[in-house]
Ligand code: SAH
């Protein structure tokens with residue numbers, strides 16, 4: 001059942017022109033749109049009654065017809081390292097997660113979802129294990145960052161970075177992810193270089209992204225250097241193998257002159273050996289790139305364990321020998337299931353039902369079909 005909140009117009013979903021139209025249709029003066037826009041995105045106020053230069057009658061009208069946001073908070077967890085994770089229910093009952101991660105250098109990074117669930121089926125990933133439900137709209141993606149931006153603003157802080165590393169594959173929802181990305185830049189004034197989009201490796205979309213002319217950072221989840229083994233961990237590799245993926249990455253670097261980041265979820269005994277590090281060094285040597293090593297977060301349906309720090313250090317030393325830089329990312333919020341998809345699994349259970357399994361299959365086929373049409 002829809003709550004009254006969902007029958008109202010969510011102003012975050014409107015462009016400036018649409019906001020103007022929405023207000024004038026209710027008999028308001030057009031200049032109110034500029035005032036309200038300013039309150040929303042400059043002042044980052046998320047209540048109409050805090051918009052102090054609006055007359056009471058306008059505020060009452062807005063309260064009756066509009067909302068600022070539509071995400072229903074279902075659960076939140078705060079970790080010892082101050083990482084905060086949220087689980088939201090969408091208007092149709094789907095669930096998504098977002099995370100806020102403070103870093104010591106004053107960065108405040110929001111990690112946001114691009115889909116409810118994910119069709120890519122990476123075996124180590126809690127979101128992959130739950131299957132695909134649906135694409136998020138640009139508004140639903142943007143709003144996750146907006147919520148954090150407002151809360152931070154209220155306590156004198158600023159949302160500085162956004163990463164598309166929550167639930168879902170942003171390039172499987174390309175148009176909405178790109179639209180949300182532009183809203184982050186235009187409305188929240190987050191610099192392109194402070195936004196990172198992470199992909200499982202959809203090669204055609206990496207090329208398309210390279211052609212957008214954006215300075216946004218790109219991260220590619222690689223995790224393995226051998227096709228058969230990567231396919232076993234990440235089924236998408238059967239469609240776009242490592243060579244096709246790296247070709248697309250080389251194209252991205254040549255088009256943008258930007259360094260590409262490779263994500264490496266370090267799994268004990270699986271991809272943390274010296275031999276694997278040598279293969280990765282050879283594969284990436286000469287490419288403008290960086291490797292982010294993140295010890296695996298254990299998840300329910302995958303038996304793998306995080307690599308130990310000694311093998312991670314050896315791994316990164318070997319890479320250095322090939323001129324490939326790497327950093328070991330601290331696992332944030334490890335005590336609060338802050339890995340992608342893990343809060344939903346903890347709160348609501350992770351298993352998909354038959355309907356979701358069928359949707360996952362359709363979505364995966366659709367991704368391949370989209371590509372064939374290109
Ligand atoms: N779908 C995109 C972005 C979301 S996942 C992608 O796959 O890149 C964000 C990152 O988390 C990816 O690098 C993914 O491989 C990684 N990840 C997923 N599950 C993980 C786990 N259990 N432990 C460590 N990293 C994980």
Ligand code: SF4
Pocket residue numbers: 118119120121122125126127128129166167168169200221340
């Ligand atoms: Fe999807 Fe990324 Fe998880 Fe793979 S790692 S299942 S692409 S969210």
